[in-house]
Amino acid sequence: MPKILIVGGGYAGFYTAWKLEKWLRAGEAEVTMVDPLPYMTYQPFLPEVAAGSIEGRHAAVAHRRHLKKTTVVTAKVTHIDHATKTATITPPIGDPYEFVYDVVVVTAGAVSRTFPIPGVADQAIGLKTIEEAVAIRDRVLTNFDKAALLPAGPERDRLLTFVVIGGGFAGIEVFAELRSFASSLLKSYPQIGFDDTHFHLIEAMGRIMPEVSLPTSLWVIKHLDERGAQIHLNTQLTSAVDGKIELSTGESFETDLIVWTAGVMANPAIVRHTDLPIEDRGRLQVRPDLRVGTEDEIIADAWGAGDITAVPDLSGGGVGGFCVPNAQHAVRQGKLLAKNIVAVLRGETPKEYLHKNLGAVAGLGVGSGVFQSGKIAIKGLPAWFAHRGYHGLAMPSWERKLRVVWGWVNNFFLGRDIVSLAAVQNPRATFVEFASRPKPGAEAAAPAKGPTTGAAAGKSPATTSAPSGTVPAVKAAARPARLPHKTAEKSAAAK
Template identity: 75%
Template sequence: MPKILIVGGGYAGFYTAWKLEKHLRKGEAMVTMVDPLPYMTYQPFLPEVAAGEIEPRNAVVGHRRHLKTTKVVGAKVTGINHATKTATITPPVGEPWTETYDQIVVTAGAVSRTFPIPGIADNAIGLKSIEEAVAIRDRIITNFNKAENLPAGPERDRLLTVVVVGGGFAGIEVFAELRAMASSLLKDRPGIRFEDTHFHLIEAMGRIMPEVSLKTSEWVLKDLAKRGAHVHLDTQVKGAVDGNVELSTGEVLPTDVIVWTAGVMANPTVVRGGDLPVEERGRIQTRADLRVGTAEEPLEGAWAAGDVAAVPDLSGGGVGGFCVPNAQHAVRQAKLMAKNVVAVLRGELPREYKHKNLGAVAGLGLYNGVFQSGNIALKGFIAWCAHRGYHGLAMPSWERKWRVIGDWWLNFWMGRDNVSLIAVQTPRHYFEEFATRPRPAEAEAKPAAEKAPAAKKPAAKKPAVKKAATPKTDAVES
């Protein structure tokens, strides 16, 4: 039976496995998916998770729950040798092993792309995982709790300042959502005024959100300004040592929260750890039919899709002639790739991927959003409804859809649940603080040495023995 190995369980990987289960006949092929995480993260919901509008577990899709016949392996693929059709799999515990395959599907996704800026690696946090979104939410709520007890001054200002780097869709969405969440926090914290909070977005280009028209992006800037947010265009981050964000303009922003959303890059562990062809931007060279290789010559048995792949955009709307790395393309490529893999197994020809971008939609906090499709632009409440409608339907499986819709419904009537669970990151703190520990070996030896002479006293009580025997002798004589 042919073996299909899927590398990565994100958008493209999960959907490929999900659709292969639908298209393959029983016993036609064996599918294995390898990913270190046991779930797929629906990344468009990360800004809402960070803002407390969606519970974290409801924004992920469990692999084992929704993949019925696919073998799910919780590990990393650290090497691909397509010449021998083998892959090195490294588990979190235990020794690596080699897995053979007949068809390999590389969907390892992307990671945050950073630059060697002092302090960023030590102080910033990305927005590519559910764990990062939860950490951002808990940190901001905790900082507001701390700031309420402090007098006006530099430390208080630092706790109430949030800096987001990157003015693309991810940056703008999380920036607007966090600004909205901060406003809701003030209702229960009378000691903090709106003017005390500071939100800054840093963008190196002269505009934000290149996916929409210039006119629409300018509207977003005005809308953010009305809500007290500051956007720094044509500005670069020069340093972030000890949380002091130094800008190219000379301004310094002391902060305790730095969110980095300035671009992504293909997963380097998979790309560099294999012999598959790579293009100049570090992505796997992929044909329009999603087979790895050039337009003239495909690489038999190798496929790629999603953010890790450089897929030609036949619609003509891509950047540099390739599909942009977003969820819309990843999902549609995965669905076609599942059909193409099955077609090749049955001796048929694969079809080319061609999809025109339907548009871009972003949430900008509760009841506010923006939508752009061609020359059509929607703003405000209608765009917000379009945002939630599109992503609510795009969430895989009805089980997940209902969980997300349930969060939205409960929050509509009851409001956000603005409670920080930051202690989850150090769960043993309370137990360790009061736990009783064994005494050190030296401390035990010292008291034992002090008690040693006292132990000889019972043997030295000879008079006491004589006294006990004397009455007995007198009784005999009498």
């Protein structure tokens, strides 16, 4: 029975495995999917997750819940040697091992593409994962909490200034959603006024949202400007050191949140560690039928789809002749990929991928959106309904659809949930702060008594039962039991 290895569990990988389970006959092939995350992220929902309109977990699809016949491996593929048909799998615990396959499907997606701008790597956050979107949401809420306690001044302005880099669909959507989110928070923070919040989007090109017409993009700029959000066109970020934004126009201001959405690149962990052909822009070279190779050469038993690949766009609408890296293409390519793999296994001819873009739809915050199809443009509330309707239906599985739609219904009646869970990034902080520790004298006397384990060594039961890996962290946090009030505050702040 041939072994099919799917590298990546995002859109294309998940849909390939999902449809292979449907179309493969019993015993026809054995499918294994490897991804470092145990879920697929529905990325069009990330702006709404960042704005608190969708619960983060509801925008993710658990692999093991929906792939019943596929062997799911939560690990990384760190090398693909197609000449020997082996892949190196590196698990989070244990040593890497070799996996021998008969057919490989590369769908490892893309990551944020950045530039060597000072401060970006240290200060900015991307918008490619659920974790990033949730962290953005929590940062906004936490900054409102902090700013509400401060008088007007530079520090307050810094906390209430939010910056997005990149004016594509993802950038505009998260920018508009965050503006909507901040406006909705004002009723809960009477100390903060609308004019106290500042939103800046930085775009190096002369326009935003190239997927829509120029008049539509100009309407979006005007619409956001009326809502108190400023878009800087033909402007480049030159520095973001310590949160101080410096622009090519000479403008400068400080911020505590920089969201980077200025492009993506094929997953370097795969394309830099394989003998499969890579094209000039660093993507896996794929034919229109999704087999790896060129018009003149086919790499047998190798397939690819999604953002990591350069798939020719036969509709003529792609940038540079290739399909743009978005969810619309990845989902459809994954479905066709499964059909084509089954066809080749049965000695049939695979079909070429052809999808003509029927339009683009974007949410611009609760109650506002934009839709473009050819020369037809819909703006405002009708487009917002179209956006939610389309993506609500596109979310894979009825289980996920119901969770998302039910969350929207709850928000309509109850409003957005504004609880910040920023502390989850350091969940042991409170425990460590109040945990009992052995007195310095008891620790020094322990070796002289002979026994070195348990209560005989002078250790408390909590210390004795703790996993060995946690002991150094506990000792590092040790300090005198009582401190003057001001000193204790400084110590907590230092943590």
